[in-house]
Amino acid sequence: MKRLIISALVATIGIAAAPAVQAGELWRATGLEQPESALLDAPNNRIIVSNIVGNPGDADGNGYLSVLSLDGKIVTQHWTDGMDAPKGLAISGGKLYVADITKVRVVDLASGRLINSIVVPNAVFLNDMTSDQAGRVYVSDMLADTIYRIDGDRPELFVRDAMLASPNGVFADGGRLIVASWGKGIKPDFSTAEPGGLLAIDLASKVVSPLPGAQRFADLDGVVAIGGTIYATAYMTGTLYRYKAGGAPEAVAHFKPGSADIGTDGKSILYVPLMNDGEVAALKLD
Template identity: 45%
Template sequence: MPATAEEVWSLDGFKAPESVLFDAKRNVFYVSNIVGEPAGKDGVGYLSKVSPDGKLQAAEWVTGFNAPKGLVMKGDTLFVTDIDRLMAVDVESGQITGTWPAEGAQFLNDPAIDEAGRVFASDMLANRIYVPDNDALSVWLESEDLLHPNGLRVEDGRLLVAGWGRDVQPDFSSKTPRHLIAIDLKTKAISDIGSGEPVGNLDGLESDGAGNWLVTDWVAGALFRIHPDGKSSS
């Protein structure tokens, strides 16, 4: 069952917002805006800043992206996936400070960081997970068992992955919705969270702070709470 969500506030002024990340140190939300096509290399994407009470602080805070999607932070650095590259932003200056291209990448989506500071980036269409390797991204893991990986999260020595589904269609739906999986960070072994029964076209992935995960389904426009046994509930 989808989890219920209560609207606290709403805000207009975005252009195809994809991800949002809260920076507790600076008490601000960062929002990625695709603006154009999700895979369009048009240079029109940007990041916005929003206050916790729903005020737009800076619509085009950082520009120079194509179609920015997932966001994750380490210290004062914000990492952003952008189709076929990972980019770094210094949040103090609002300047892009690093770019790691990913040869052969099709649709980089979500990043996550482990305790050692290693950044992982999912490629939803290519069934790959990338990591930075010197000045570029290299393939850390490639497998159909990644289920077209979307949202990522590192917990307890595992990389948790929100599987979008098998046989992704041109409209981004899939013939077979999927579930959460876990990858052992040492062995790269892939296992299901729970029984592996389909949950949905899983997208964003965050902890609910109580041992479960909140996961969005982009196609259904739904929010699920998924338990450690893989079952979803409200």
């Protein structure tokens, strides 16, 4: 299953016409290599981007991190090398945590130096990351219906539940973890027998709850929350969705297939990695 899914992901690269500029688009950074995640490092006025550079499941040593300025210019193309297929990013305690297949890489945020590699036992395909208000870090395992928590560089099982249905995006939002599910029954073309949706996990009780009205609507990838609004990307179609409690998911922007783990300034801007285009787009929200 793992090889099937990875091969299908690679096969999606470059399958559609060039995208139009989105309404509200501020800039696009170009020249990246399969950018999967974009994370704002606000105190340092920069955006950190993970570059896969090859098969997303291969431990090939090709992956690296880049640094962008807040206006979308590449400041440092190869800021941190020595990774395999880096994906989700999270910041905690002066460190940057990076999901890298079955490991979580730890990078010194000040220097960009790789300082540790945390092996996550039984991990299959680590994907997105986030950190909560207490500084604990969470990472999704998309192919194991699992989310792990890292506290003090020690990994532990947080939740394993079939209800998570291939959890991809994760975002700590107060006392809950918002999860974007890819869906159930992943097929060779990476579509699903049942598309994913949005869920929430209570950080204290670990209870998993589907978000009302936001189930089985898309194969979701990245997710963030700004106030009471959740934004999520659908990798296969390139659609950006918006969801508010009591409503239904609404498509608010369309990119090429490959929109991945989005970041935000927490106010009005989204950073959207366009993995198949080698670009990151900054989108100003209404």
